[in-house]
Amino acid sequence: MAVFTRCGIKEDVTDDRFETMSRQGSFMLGIEQFIRLQTPQPPLGETPCCLAADFDAAYFNPAFFDAYDIHCPDNIARAANKRQAEYFAGRWLAAKVMENFGIRNFKLSADTRGCPQWPEGLLGSLSHGDDHVQCCVGERKHFRAIGIDVQAPITEDAARKLQMRILSSAERDLLAQSELPLNTAVAMSFSAKESIYKAIYPIVRRYFGYRSAELIAIDEAQQSLRFRLDAELTELPGCPAEVSLSYHCQPERLRTTLLLKTGS
Ligand SMILES: CC(C)(COP(=O)(O)OP(=O)(O)OC[C@H]1O[C@@H](n2cnc3c(N)ncnc32)[C@H](O)[C@@H]1OP(=O)(O)O)[C@@H](O)C(=O)NCCC(=O)NCCS
Structure with missing residues (x-):
């Protein structure tokens, strides 16, 4: 086990994963240069959790997908750098939002129409554009629908x-x-x-x-x-x-x- 710090958060990675990340130069990729969380984390309850982040596609590196264990579907792998960057940024931010619900290492998937699939009991929405991403998630007991x-x-x-x-x-x-x-x-x-x-x-x-x-x-x-x-x-x-x-x-x-x- 090795300890890897990203965005100020320490996490354990297995030795194999550590090696892969080192080989890819993940520790020098500088995700902090790529994306920056904008809004402070709000309290939960009947209010949804909405976070925003600014990113700079010029600093995006496709190796972030592996380094942060975020699945890159074939259509995204074939897409332009800008689309890859915003797709990654959305997943990165969704995982941050999930931490507010006590869910760690959340992987946001989508159905065949691109609709994000949230964990049981939650629903949300995300949007990105021009080096900016927002994600908003609430509890199903409080919300029937969320769109941003x-x-x-x-x-x-x-x-x-x-x-x-x-x-x-x-x-x-x-x-x-x-x-x-x-x-x-x-x-x-x-x-x-x-x-x-x-x-x-x-x-x-x-x-x-x-x-x-x-x-x-x-x-x-x-x-x-x-x-x-x-x-x-x-x-x-x-x-x-x-x-x-x-x-x-x-x-x-x-x-x-x-x-x-x-x-x-
Ligand atoms: C799907 C659509 C709404 C996305 O909006 P956009 O301005 O192109 O892009 P945004 O960055 O704001 O939003 C993209 C996110 O929307 C979400 N999204 C995509 N399809 C979705 C769906 N069917 N249901 C819910 N959310 C969806 C995804 O999370 C996507 O991000 P991701 O692909 O990185 O996961 C748009 O491309 C579209 O198809 N519009 C036509 C349908 C429409 O708007 N009808 C008007 C009804 S009144």
């Missing part, structure tokens, strides 16, 4: 094109009545719809597009959005008719969060 999405800012030109793809004319009219600039409003709606997909897919177990959730209200004071889900979804067991999401806009990114409480 982070989105980089978009230009007004991009927003004009995107809105035609993802929003109905009624939704576009609603956004136009708000005080929000067009690029923020469209990026936020896009992000909200992706959060909805991540939260609702595990319930309905089928793909659904951007027209399956309709924006019906914006509360700028509360920073929340309300959506009505399509009848094709709501007729499926456990699917809610409407959902509310919170949004949070920062200059570097925008985040939407769907937390559907049990009993709601």
Whole structure:
């Protein structure tokens, strides 16, 4: 047995593993240069555990997968460095979140549609983009669904094109009545719809597009959005008719969060 320190946490590794890691130069890979945890660990209870981290894909080394014993599926092994880095960062962060639930060395797997598989009694969601990753997990006794999405800012030109793809004319009219600039409003709606997909897919177990959730209200004071889900979804067991999401806009990114409480 040898003791290996990563991110300030000491862990035991078998001699064989230590040797493999030494051979790969894992001790010099500098994961601290690659990824940095951003948020302090919150208390548990009825609040989900949400952590964020910034990473730098330029410092990503595919050898991290072996060194940190994170499975790299074939499609990820064949993907570009950026996708490998964000995939690894998501798994790394999910394992950190799990430590808050007393689960060590958690390995996040996914089903054939990419839906993350959480341990019994828990559910969660993750999102990454532009060298940033967030992961949010709660207990099933408190939450029916969790979906999060982070989105980089978009230009007004991009927003004009995107809105035609993802929003109905009624939704576009609603956004136009708000005080929000067009690029923020469209990026936020896009992000909200992706959060909805991540939260609702595990319930309905089928793909659904951007027209399956309709924006019906914006509360700028509360920073929340309300959506009505399509009848094709709501007729499926456990699917809610409407959902509310919170949004949070920062200059570097925008985040939407769907937390559907049990009993709601
Ligand atoms: C799946 C999807 C929502 C991911 O969003 P994205 O902005 O591309 O990427 P993000 O980084 O924010 O999220 C990616 C994570 O979503 C999660 N995810 C992927 N498929 C998922 C699913 N079916 N259910 C729940 N979560 C899923 C995964 O954890 C994934 O990260 P990983 O592959 O590293 O594990 C998006 O690619 C997509 O397919 N959208 C079309 C469906 C949709 O949004 N419909 C709108 C309904 S109103």
